[in-house]
Amino acid sequence: MQRAIDHPRWGEDMPTAWVPLELELLQEVENGNNIISRSQLETLNAENKTFTLTPNQLEGFLKIQHSLGKLIYFDEMNLRNFIIINPVYLIEILRSIVTDKQFWPKKESCTESFRRLRKEGIIKKKTIYLKWEQDEFSHILPFKEFMLDILIHLDIIVSPRTDLKNLPLPLHTVSFYLVPCMITNPDNTNYIATYCNDKTSIVLAYTFVDDVIPPALSYRFLGSILTMWDLKIYNGTRMIFCDLTVVEIDDEHDIAVQVKEKRVVVSLVHHDNKTRIVPTLSSSIQECLTAAIYRISEFYSSLSTDGSNHQRVNTTVPFEIEFGVFCQSSICYLHHRKMPSAIKVTWKCHQHRTEHDVRYLRYWYAEKKPAESCSDICSGMYIVEKGIHC
Template identity: 30%
Template structure:
C-alpha cells in the first residue's frame, strides 16, 4: 500500500493488515478494551467526548500486541498521518480565537456513541434564526463509514463548538462554529444529510456569502467523500458523476423539521406553500446559492 501524498510518500506499507490491527488499539468494542485502568480510562474518555490526546494514543500503542507493528517513533508518526489522511483521526480547527491556543488532540468521529440532542428544535426562536439545507442520496441508506468520513472531513474545515471544554461532536453529527454569531449543525441520518445554519439574532442577519460558501464547500466535500467511498468498493470514481447520486434541497425550518424544496424549484418560484400550510418566501432559501444572492435586497 502506497500513498502518493505529502508526508506519506516516504513509506510503503508491505503488510496492510497491520493498519487494521493498529486501529484495534483505539477503535474497538468495550469488551476488547485492555484490562489496566489507565488505558480503559483513555478509551472511555474518547468514546464519551470524541477526542483523544496524542500522548494517550501513544500510550495505547505501548501495549505488547502493538509494539511489533510500531517499533520506532517514525512508524508511529507515519501511521498517525495515514489515519488523518483517511479521516479516522481529525486534526480539528481551533475553536478558540486565542493565538496561543494549541490543539494537541485528535477527533475520532467513528467512536462517539452519544446521539445529538434534538432539543434545539424546540427553542422558540430557532426557526426564525435558521436556514436549512438537505442532501438526499439516491441510495437505500448512507453507509456508516461514509457518514463518519463526512463528519471528519467537515470537522477539519470548521471548528467544532465546545461546551464546558467538551466538543459538540456526536454520533454522525456535529455542531460547528462559523463565526462569533453563526453556527451550523450537520446531521447524517438514513438517506439524508441535514444542515441547520443559525444566526444568534435572525436568519435575515445571515451573510449570503457565508451561506453560499458553506453550501458549495459541503457539496464538494460530500462529492469527494462519495468518490472515496466508490473507489473503496472497487468502483471507477473517475467516470462516475457523483453529483447524480444526490439531490440538494434548500429552505427553512418549519415545526421540528427542515422545510425544503429542490434547488431547481427554488429558482423558479418566489414562494411556496409547505405541507403544514405555511407560505415560505424564496428570499431566504436562495441565500444558499451564489448566483442569486446579488438579487436579494
Template identity: 25%
Template sequence: MFTSEFEPVYCIEGGTLQLKCTVYSETIDVHWFKGDMEIKENENIHIIWADKTHLITFKHAKVSDSGQYCIVAGKVQKQLEVTVQALFKCPLKNITKMEGLEACFECEVEKPYPGVWYKDGKELKSSSNIKINTIQESVHKLTIFQTTLEHKGKYEIKINNILSGADLDIKEIPDAIKQMSEHDRSIFLEAAKNGTAARYNIRIILVGKQRVGKTCLLRRLMNEGIEGVESTDGINIEVKKCKINLQTKEWIFTKGNESPLSEYPNDQYADCGFWDFAGQKEFYATHQTFLSRNAIYLLVVDVSEDFEMNTFKKYIDFWLDNIHCYTVNDTDESMILTNDLLNPPVIIIGTGMDKVKDTGKTKDSFEKFINELLREHPKRKHLRQLCFLSNTKPSKDKKEFQTLRSDIFERANEIPKWGDNLPTRWIFLEKEIDRLVDNEEFVISYDKAKSLASKCSFSLEEVTLELDSFLKYEHEIGNVIFSEDIKSYIILEPKWLVDVFKCFVAPFQFQNQCINMHEWSRLQSTGHLSKMLIEKLFTKIQVLNLTENKAVALEERNEENTLALQILKEKKTFALEIMEKFDIIVKPITTANNEEYYIPCMMEATEFNQILKTFRVRNKKCSRTSWFGLEFNFLPPAFFNHILVTFLKKYSLCIVGDGRLAIYRGIGIFDLEASKCHKLVVCISEYSVAMQVWQFKKGERICYHEHMKYLTYIVDLLQQKYRIKLPYQCFLKCPDGTHHEIAERIYLSDVAKTAQHYCPKHPFHTLDELRRFWFEVCIKSLRKGKIKTREQQAVLNDRPCDTYCLCIDFKCFFQIIAFDG
C-alpha cells in the first residue's frame, strides 16, 4: 500500500508541522489518526492529496501535537512518531520583589524569533525604567530597573504566536522604612536582595483613667487570673507575651506552653504585645514615647459611673484626641480605609457591667452618650465598636473575652504595618533579640549587637551601616530603643525603659521611700534632681539595683571580661542619657554652666502672679511686651514637656535671688542678653504656648521676631519627629493679660477685620501696639506702602525683622495689606 518510508518527525512549537505519505494507487483512501481519534480538518489543520501523495499540515504546531500517529490506507496501518519541541527552553518564571528593587524576566527559545512583551494584555516598550533586549538571538529579557507597586501584574512574551507568562508580585516597603532617610532605604533594599519574608506584629495599647479596670482586662485577655491586681505604676508593658496563629486565630500564651514563643515561625504566627498605660496624669509626660500610629487602642471606661460627669467626658475626649493626632491628616492614604474609617482603630470597652442594674438600658444609654459626644468630629472615625463586660464577674465560659480577642485580630488586618515584608536576615536578628529577651537580657552593648548581626549574615563590609538601619527601623515600630547619638547600649525590651521612667516620673503613692527625703521635696518645688535622689530612685530598678557581691558574681560570668560594676555604672549613665533624649530630664543652660539634672514635669504648680512678684514685674521700671502665642486644637501632655525642655536647652535660665533656677511647672524665664535686662517668658498651658518679654530698660524698641520664629520652628520640628499633626493658630494678647485665658486673644487670621480691639484693662488696643514687638518692621513697611507684591516681599527678606514675619503666613500677610490699604 505505502511506497514511502516513515521516519520520526521533529518540529518546534509554533512552527509548521507536515506529515506526508505516498501510496501506490490514486484510488486508495488514506485516513490520519492520533490515538483512537481520526484527525479532521479545522482552522489549524489542513488535509490535501494529489495523485498518490497525501499531506496533513498543522499551521501552528503545539507541544500537545506530539505523539504516535497512525496512517491507514485500506487495511494497512503505519505508525509515525511526532515530536513537537517546546519553543521555550526556559519559560518565564514568577518573580516576587521588594518595591524599589530591580526585577528581570528572562526566557530562552529553541529558535531565534522576534518577541513582543505585554503587561496585563498591553504591549510594553523600552523606556527610561524598562529595558527590553535579546541576547544571542535566543534569550529574551525584560528588566524593570526600579519597581513600584504599579509594576505588579501579569507579564507575557509572544514569540511565533506562542505565549509564555509569569506574575510579578511587588512587596511594599514597610511604612517605617519609607519615613527613614534615603541612605537607610538603600541599605534596606540591598539587604532585601537576598530574600524577604513577612512578619506580623500587633501592638495593643490600653488607655483610660485610673481604676477603670485596664490591668484586670489585660489579665483576662492574657488568660490569667486577676488576683492581687494593684493600680498600675506608670506604664506596665506585657511585650510579646503571646502569639496568634494566622490561620486558626488561636492565641498562644506563655503560661503552660513548653516551647519558647520565639521558636514559633514568623510567617505563621503574629507577635502580640500589650501596653497598659497608667491613668494618673503625672505619667502623661512619658506616654508619647510609647504611643504609636500602628497600634490598636482599647479605651477602657467604667460604665457604672455617671456618664454626664465632666471628668468622664474629658477622659474620653482626651484619649480620642491623642489618638487622632496620629492620623497625621485626613488625607493620609495609609491612615484612611475604604469605608471612610481612620486608623489607628479604637475599641471602647465598658467595664463594670456587674455593677449596673439594667445592662440593656446601660448599653443603650452609653451608645447614645458616645454618639452625642463625638457627633461629626473626625475622631469618631477611629471608633470601631463598643464592647461591654465585667472583669470581676465574667460569664462562665468567658466567651466575651474570646470575642474581644477575635475582634482585635480583625482590627490588626487594617493596620498599615500588618504583615511588613523584611529582609530575611533582619527577621533572623529579630529572633536572636527575642531569645535574649526570653532570657531577661533587656539591654546589650552595641558591640554585642554587631556580633549578633554578623551571625545573622549581615554584610561583613558594612555590618555597622546595616545594623544601624535595622535598629532605626526596630526603634520606629517600638520593638527596641535605639539612638544614633547614644550608641553605647541598645534597649531590647522597652519595658526596661518603662521601669526607668516609673522610678523618676511617679505620683506620691508610688514614691513612699522618697517622701521624707529633702531631695524629693526639692524636686517637687524646684525640679532639681540631685545625685543622691538619682541613686535612690535607681534602687527601684531591679536590673540596676545590684549589690557589690552580686556584681562580682556577674563579673565571673561576663564573657566580655569587663568589670560588672563598671557595666552597671555605664548602664546608669545610659539610662540618664536616654531620659534626656526623650525630654524627661534636662540639663538647663545657665550662665553658671549648670550640669545638674531637672525634671520639669514633676514640679508643683506655681501661681503666675507669684512669679510676677518674685521678678518685680509690676514695678514701674519694667515694661512688658504683648503676648505672642500658639493655640492648638489639641496638645498632647508630653508636648508641654518637649516644648519647654527645648527652650531650656537653647536659652539661659534666669537665676532667682535664692539661687534657684527660674523654671516652674510649664513656665521658663530666660535671660536674653548679658545685662539680664531683657527676660523671655515662655508659658505653656492647656492647648496653648505663649511668650512675652519683660524689659527692665526704658525707651528700647526691640523686635523679638527671632524668638517667635524659634517657637513655631520647634513645634513644627516636633510634629515631624513624632509624626503627628497638631494644627494651631497664632494669637496676640494685651501685655497685662493672662497668658492662659482664651478671652481677649486676637488671632492673626482675624487682624484684617478691625483696626482696634477691646481690652478690659484699657479702652482699646491698636494692631500696631500689639504687633510692634514681634512684627515691627512689617507694619512700618506696610504702612509706607512699600510691600504690595510677593516680589517686593522677596527683596525685603534680607532685612533682619522682615524675613520671618512676612513668610509666616501669606494669607495673613495679604490680609494685613488689605487692612492698611
C-alpha cells in the first residue's frame, strides 16, 4: 500500500472516458489475448462512440497506463504497433530465454545451444525460434519479430556489431544475439593481470548510492557498450564473462568493464603504456559511457512517469563518478571533483597514506581543442569509429 501511495500519479483524477476502453482491454485479457495490435486498439476505441478518444488522447492513455503497470507500451519506431495488454505475459517471454537448465528444450541441438549460452552468452536466432515452436511457447510465434525487438529494447538480448569471426555485421543479417545475464563462466584469462594495472590503464568508476547495483541496470549498461564497440577476442577467447567484459576500441585501446558491489568499474587500457592513451579518445569514451548510464537511469525512472516531457519527474542521479588508482593490492577511489589542480600531479590516498601520480586520470575529461603541433608520443592519424584522432 505504501509503494502505491508513493507512486507519482497517486491521487490524480483519471478521465472518465478511459473507463470503457480499460474494461474492454480487461475483457480481452480474460478471453486469453495478451497482445493486441495498434489497429485492434483503435477499433475497440472507435466502438465506444460517446467516449471515443482522439489520437492524442489515445497516446496519452497508453503512456499513463504503461506507467501504472496496467499494460506495456513503448513509443519506439519498431515497437509502437503492438501493445502487451497483460504485463505478466512479458515474464513468459523472458523465461523462454533467461531460464534454468532444467527447462531447456529436449532437442540435442537446442541443449548444446543453451550450454553455449551459459558459457559464452551467445544464442542463435533460429534457436530462439525453435524454443518458441514448443507447445508451451507456441503462442509467441505470431509476434516473434515484435518479441525479439522488445527483448533487444530491454537489453535482455543484444544485437552484436560483428559476426562470430569479428567481421562487420549488417543489422538485417543478425543470426545470433548476446545474452549477458545468462553467462555463468567467470574470467579464466590473464587479461586483468596483464593489462588492468598502473602501467597500462586508467580507471573510472560509476559509484551508486545503493549498496548493490540492480543486475538489470548493469546488464543494460553492458548491452549499451556491446552496441558501441566490438567484443574483444583475446587469445582465441571472446571476452565476455559473468565478472568481466572487454571491448576493443582499436588495435591499441580496450575497455574492460567489471561490476564490483556498488561500482561499475571501467578501465581504459593501452596495450603498451597508459602514457600513450589518446586524451581526446579517453574523454570521448567517458562521454559515451556517462550518457549511456544516464539514459539507463532515466529509463528506470520513466517507468513511474507517463513519459511525456512536460510531466516527467526530475530524479536525482543515482551515482557519482570517481577515479580509481592502483594502491597496494587494491584500487582506491577519489571523487572526480576532488582531483588535484592542474599544477599538482599527485594525490595522497588517506587510507594507505600513499602518493600517486594522477595526471593521466585527467584524460577522462580532456578538452577537445585543436593543437598547432603533435606531442612527442603522437604516432600519426588513425580512424576510430567515425572520428579521426591524432
